[in-house]
Amino acid sequence: MLRNMPVLVLPYGVKQVACGHSHTLVSTQDGRIHGWGYNSYGQAANEKCTYAWYPSPVDWCVGEVRKLAAGGGHSAVLTDACSLKELCEFILADSVTPWNASMIEDVAYRSGSDSLVRLCERLRKSHPDGGICDC
Structure with missing residues (x-):
């Protein structure tokens, strides 16, 4: 059963x-x-x-x-935030936009900031046009 x-x-x-x-x-x-x-x-x-x-x-x-x-x-x-690196992650996370997400993601990836990489990746996926407006 x-x-x-x-x-x-x-x-x-x-x-x-x-x-x-x-x-x-x-x-x-x-x-x-x-x-x-x-x-x-x-x-x-x-x-x-x-x-x-x-x-x-x-x-x-x-x-x-x-x-x-x-x-x-x-x-x-x-x-x-126990280190200067983590404090910088806080500041960068607040300033991520669809226009700068790729650049910040690249720097975050190279510095081992995994959560910031995931944040940028998620923002890029939600704005696949990179934030470009057809106004």
């Missing part, structure tokens, strides 16, 4: 877990964050979907994760 039983495969090395009203976040030993569940506001995944069915990488934070929190329609991640 075998039954279909849902199985959730969590990323390896889970360090912290935060459960919201309808979504969950985990941070792992390697510094990544994964989320799943209700995602209408982007609180649980990178993709523009209303529900993340499985643990999906989240790259909207930079720095070492210290605390996770999740609520009804929001998530919060407290990070600690």
